[in-house]
Amino acid sequence: PAPAAPDTAGVAAALRRAVDEGAPGALARIEDHGRTYKVTRGLADRSTRRAITADDRFRIGSVTKTFSAVVLLQLADEHRLSLDAPVNRYLPKLLPDDRITVRQVLGHRSGLYDYTNDMFADSVSGFEAVRNKVFTYRQLIALSLRKPRTNAPGAAYSYSNTNFVVAGILIEKLTGQSVRTAYEDRIFKPLKLRDTFYVHPKTTIPGRYARGYLTPDEAGAPLLDTTNQTVSWAQSAGAIISSARDLDTFYSALLSGRLLSAARLGDMEKFIRVDSTTAYGLGLRRRELSCGVAVYGHTGIVQGYYTYAFATKDGARSFAAVATTSNNAKVQEAMGGALDTAFCGKDGK
Numbered sequence: 271p272a273p274a275a276p277d278t279a280g281v282a283a284a285l286r287r288a289v290d291e292g293a294p295g296a297l298a299r300i301e302d303h304g305r306t307y308k309v310t311r312g313l314a315d316r317s318t319r320r321a322i323t324a325d326d327r328f329r330i331g332s333v334t335k336t337f338s339a340v341v342l343l344q345l346a347d348e349h350r351l352s353l354d355a356p357v358n359r360y361l362p363k364l365l366p367d368d369r370i371t372v373r374q375v376l377g378h379r380s381g382l383y384d385y386t387n388d389m390f391a392d393s394v395s396g397f398e399a400v401r402n403k404v405f406t407y408r409q410l411i412a413l414s415l416r417k418p419r420t421n422a423p424g425a426a427y428s429y430s431n432t433n434f435v436v437a438g439i440l441i442e443k444l445t446g447q448s449v450r451t452a453y454e455d456r457i458f459k460p461l462k463l464r465d466t467f468y469v470h471p472k473t474t475i476p477g478r479y480a481r482g483y484l485t486p487d488e489a490g491a492p493l494l495d496t497t498n499q500t501v502s503w504a505q506s507a508g509a510i511i512s513s514a515r516d517l518d519t520f521y522s523a524l525l526s527g528r529l530l531s532a533a534r535l536g537d538m539e540k541f542i543r544v545d546s547t548t549a550y551g552l553g554l555r556r557r558e559l560s561c562g563v564a565v566y567g568h569t570g571i572v573q574g575y576y577t578y579a580f581a582t583k584d585g586a587r588s589f590a591a592v593a594t595t596s597n598n599a600k601v602q603e604a605m606g607g608a609l610d611t612a613f614c615g616k617d618g619k
């Protein structure tokens with residue numbers, strides 16, 4: 271079914287719910303066949319009481335994973351990487367199993383344990399312990415290798431940030447550049463993503479941005495302002511800063527074939543089912559919405575921000591949204607409702 275006309279009133283109601291459930295602010299932007307719709311609710315900054323705008327920048331968390339996958343797939347298009355080659359061919363002895371391939375890493379099928387499971391077991395103390403830390407990629411991989419792998423290489427899907435830390439090392443090894451330079455030269459500049467930055471390990475967000483606030487595990491405890499952080503625990507798995515406009519531009523360009531060959535985009539879109547409504551390709555999620563429309567993109571959770579960035583298969587309609595809290599399931603559910611309404615219209619019609 272073709273997506274219904276954007277239901278901006280429905281999106282507004284969803285953002286209102288997100289704020290009522292504890293997000294200081296929320297914003298959404300829909301690009302639909304060249305028409306732009308913007309919806310906002312609440313604050314960008316709890317101390318100044320400045321209202322959030324649809325142009326505010328924010329931390330996008332794991333939406334970063336699609337950017338990292340695009341760089342590696344471009345390298346495959348340039349015959350500088352084989353998706354089915356072992357990672358250890360390019361980075362000898364990095365991983366304890368020569369059978370783990372680049373494709374398994376990008377599809378969360380490597381079996382590499384996700385070190386963030388232990389890092390953020392307690393939300394606030396876990397975050398406080400790392401918010402100003404700077405990790406090397408190899409330190410993060412060492413944290414993962416302390417634990418058993420979740421599955422044999424290729425045997426199952428098991429989401430792990432470790433996979434996209436490996437992606438970052440691969441990008442730097444194969445390009446001879448930092449991931450920052452690779453992102454800038456291959457994606458940010460060609461698409462003119464003027465609100466999109468990779469500033470690791472700097473803790474500040476350039477320009478005008480929405481502040482993020484972590485919801486503590488203890489009910490009723492005050493929100494923690496998490497805006498300034500290195501995001502070094504994530505880096506190429508989650509440290510990009512962007513805006514709703516730039517994420518709309520990025521996913522529309524990707525899905526309309528402007529960043530990769532048809533063959534490599536096809537690789538990215540070889541989806542393996544995760545649950546009843548989602549499947550994962552290579553750094554790309556497919557979500558089936560209540561009205562039967564399938565959308566393609568990624569979600570992101572970094573302390574203080576829930577991000578959703580999805581588009582139709584042809585990239586003609588895109589939706590990007592953020593709520594400025596995290597660790598709050600009701601806010602997350604409200605934002606999922608905004609995504610559904612953006613493509614399904616009123617009551618899924």
Ligand SMILES: CC1(C)S[C@@H]2[C@H](NC(=O)CCCC[C@H](NC(=O)C[NH3+])C(=O)[O-])C(=O)N2[C@H]1C(=O)[O-]
Nearest residue numbers: 331332386390391393569570571572573596597
């Ligand atoms: C798979 C996910 C959901 S988790 C993964 C990555 N984010 C993280 O791994 C951070 C997790 C801790 C975030 C923290 N939660 C806790 O500390 C809980 N104790 C909070 O809510 O701020 C990201 O982003 N991905 C999401 C994705 O890909 O959608």
